[in-house]
Amino acid sequence: MMRDKTGSELPVWMKRVEHDDLPALHSLVNGLRRDQDAVIAGLSSSWSSGQVEGQNTRVKRIKRDGYGRANFDLLRIRILQRA
Structure with a gap:
């Protein structure tokens, strides 16, 4: 997603992670959900800081x-x- 600038795929990836048995990634997904729109915009933008x-x-x-x-x-x- 980061390399290909496909932030629109993030919600699908997050749902797959929730169904897996990976508690560390569950915590990551919970953090990403707090500002999901900004994360998607950051993954989709061609600009870099x-x-x-x-x-x-x-x-x-x-x-x-x-x-x-x-x-x-x-x-x-x-x-x-x-x-």
Whole structure:
């Protein structure tokens, strides 16, 4: 569904999971049902937030590496140098 952008197949998949004996997936399905429309839209959209998430992860790693060693000014310089 994720690769083929076929979010419309999600309800059918969820019903199949409910009939299987897989309690971990039952919990996943219950979570997906809370905002099913948004999940289907996310699986169907051609847009991706991968680039933004990658930048967030990079900044968090740089921040974590400098924890307790420097202030915001050095963090800013390190982030801008690698951009």
